Amino acid sequence: MAAKYSNQSRYAVAVDCIVFGYDGQNLKILLIKRALTPLKGRWSLMGGFVAKNESADQAASRILASLTGLTDIYQEQFYTFTNPDRDTQERTVSIAYFSLIDIKKYREILSDAYQAEWFSIKDFPNLIFDHEDMVRMAKKRLQYKATSHAILFELLPDKFTLPLLQSLFEDVFETGFDKGNFSRKMLSTGLLQKQRDKDKTGSKKGAYFYKLDRKNYQQNLHKILKLVPNPNNIL
Amino acid sequence: MAAKYSNQSRYAVAVDCIVFGYDGQNLKILLIKRALTPLKGRWSLMGGFVAKNESADQAASRILASLTGLTDIYQEQFYTFTNPDRDTQERTVSIAYFSLIDIKKYREILSDAYQAEWFSIKDFPNLIFDHEDMVRMAKKRLQYKATSHAILFELLPDKFTLPLLQSLFEDVFETGFDKGNFSRKMLSTGLLQKQRDKDKTGSKKGAYFYKLDRKNYQQNLHKILKLVPNPNNIL
DNA sequence: TCAAAAGTGTTATTGGTACACCCATGT
DNA sequence: ACATGGGTGTACCAATAACACTTTTGA
Numbered sequence: 001m002a003a004k005y006s007n008q009s010r011y012a013v014a015v016d017c018i019v020f021g022y023d024g025q026n027l028k029i030l031l032i033k034r035a036l037t038p039l040k041g042r043w044s045l046m047g048g049f050v051a052k053n054e055s056a057d058q059a060a061s062r063i064l065a066s067l068t069g070l071t072d073i074y075q076e077q078f079y080t081f082t083n084p085d086r087d088t089q090e091r092t093v094s095i096a097y098f099s100l101i102d103i104k105k106y107r108e109i110l111s112d113a114y115q116a117e118w119f120s121i122k123d124f125p126n127l128i129f130d131h132e133d134m135v136r137m138a139k140k141r142l143q144y145k146a147t148s149h150a151i152l153f154e155l156l157p158d159k160f161t162l163p164l165l166q167s168l169f170e171d172v173f174e175t176g177f178d179k180g181n182f183s184r185k186m187l188s189t190g191l192l193q194k195q196r197d198k199d200k201t202g203s204k205k206g207a208y209f210y211k212l213d214r215k216n217y218q219q220n221l222h223k224i225l226k227l228v229p230n231p232n233n234i235l
Numbered sequence: 236m237a238a239k240y241s242n243q244s245r246y247a248v249a250v251d252c253i254v255f256g257y258d259g260q261n262l263k264i265l266l267i268k269r270a271l272t273p274l275k276g277r278w279s280l281m282g283g284f285v286a287k288n289e290s291a292d293q294a295a296s297r298i299l300a301s302l303t304g305l306t307d308i309y310q311e312q313f314y315t316f317t318n319p320d321r322d323t324q325e326r327t328v329s330i331a332y333f334s335l336i337d338i339k340k341y342r343e344i345l346s347d348a349y350q351a352e353w354f355s356i357k358d359f360p361n362l363i364f365d366h367e368d369m370v371r372m373a374k375k376r377l378q379y380k381a382t383s384h385a386i387l388f389e390l391l392p393d394k395f396t397l398p399l400l401q402s403l404f405e406d407v408f409e410t411g412f413d414k415g416n417f418s419r420k421m422l423s424t425g426l427l428q429k430q431r432d433k434d435k436t437g438s439k440k441g442a443y444f445y446k447l448d449r450k451n452y453q454q455n456l457h458k459i460l461k462l463v464p465n466p467n468n469i470l
Numbered sequence: 471t472c473a474a475a476a477g478t479g480t481t482a483t484t485g486g487t488a489c490a491c492c493c494a495t496g497t
Numbered sequence: 498a499c500a501t502g503g504g505t506g507t508a509c510c511a512a513t514a515a516c517a518c519t520t521t522t523g524a
Contacts, residue, residue, distance in 0.1 A: 003324070004247075005271075005284070005327075008247050009247075009284070009286070010245035010248070011245055011246070011248050011285075012239075012240055012243050012244075012245050013244075013245070013246050013248070049243045049244070050244075050246075050328075051244070052319065052326070053319055054319065055317045055319060056317035056328075057317070079312065080312065080315040082248075082285065082291035082292070082330065083290050084287065084290060089238070089239065089240060090239040090240060092240075093328065093330075095317065095328075147459070161476090162476085162477085178514070178515070178516080179475095179476080179477080180479085180516085181514060181515080183476090183477075183478090185513095198476095200522095200523095202475075202476090203474065203475040203476065203521090203523095204473090204476095204521065204524085205474085205476050205520070205521040205522060206475090206476080206521080207475080208476090208477090223467050224466050224467055226512090226513095229513075229514070232459055397504090398503070413487070413488070413489085414502095414503080415487095415505070415506085416486075416487065416488080418505090419505090420486090435495095435496095437502075438494090438495085438496095438501065438502040438503065439496045439497080439500090439501065439502075440494040440495055440496095440502060440503050441502095441503080442502085442503055442504090443503090443504095461485095461486090464486075464487075
């Protein structure tokens, strides 16, 4: 390769992942105990450096896979943090991603190496560097995106009920929705396929399971819907 | 400062700016003739490296100011480009911003040093590296954001008419809008202050000037509006 | 039989769209 | 007087929100 740019600084380039999960009760994030100095042992986001031969997207996938064993996960770059002194060790630029995973697909197997743990988004330990800013911003982005795009399904198992979907929305937006309007709205997207069986754990009557119509879903992901009433009141 | 991270690569970190302007006819972008090797003399986006003591936001502002002489410009980080071979000279991560400026505020004075020129977004020369991808993505982001946020005003002079605002929207979204509905929609935002005087250049009757209610505007910038009919048909 | 949760129905209101119409004025 | 673009009025339709109602079934 030819000469390099002269008189320019070069910085470490990392990715950090905010991994969202949902357990049927609370929106959660996955945190690890940092393995690197400085601040070894402190809680932090899962992250790592971008290797020579990969893009940031690839690095984010690799890192997420090494933590959870999962591939093909919804992941989205949302902001790059560049404050000169954000990392106390040396100047590091961090490209932040958020991921949505079905918490039940998460295997404990690999996580032990990282001492990973799920925390409620409303109550998690202090994080290193600017990671708390990252979490705050990721949550805002998730809310913003989810008002108009059908992405929250990524947090649920293959089969889920409408009441479960609604509690997920309510937890993400920290508010309550009318169940009648909610179910009509969701069904009107045409993304849901009603199953024959019911989930009887939540009530005596039982709630029908639904599955995502995956094909339809992929085609409609970019579409702007209106999934949440009065977004300006709650965001 | 303590030790650095060992065994990690470090890359050049740059910002690139997509500068949008509107001249009353066409949505335009500002391009420069590259001053650096490699590819010196080829058309490119305005960009530069992030200096040791500044954030990417600061770098973007500095670079935009050095090109246009303008400060306090609407600017938004929208994506970070990290393909390993995107820069042929050496590995460089580029944090991309888009800016919206009133094209008439732009001074030619400083631009001469950069051989800057305005081009229609629909017809501009080939650009270096992945800069064409950047422009494409910036345009999409601009459209996406402008469907629900009142940011296009940043492209207009202090005083503007509703017909001018409408042509701007029509040019950004490459479609036509009903003038009655458009004007009602815009006025209903409460962001516009009607002036006493008219612009008589466009017609015999003349169209009233409006100004932005700046205070109201700053407060409402984050709000989700619906400024464009049937966004899914046009995006 | 009753409590609790799922699911359906009903209605008033809003807001969007299309399109017709009136207005002002320079030529 | 009339063509041209600016601006207003209106009627229909679809989407929304609020809330009442019915269904199912385990305890």
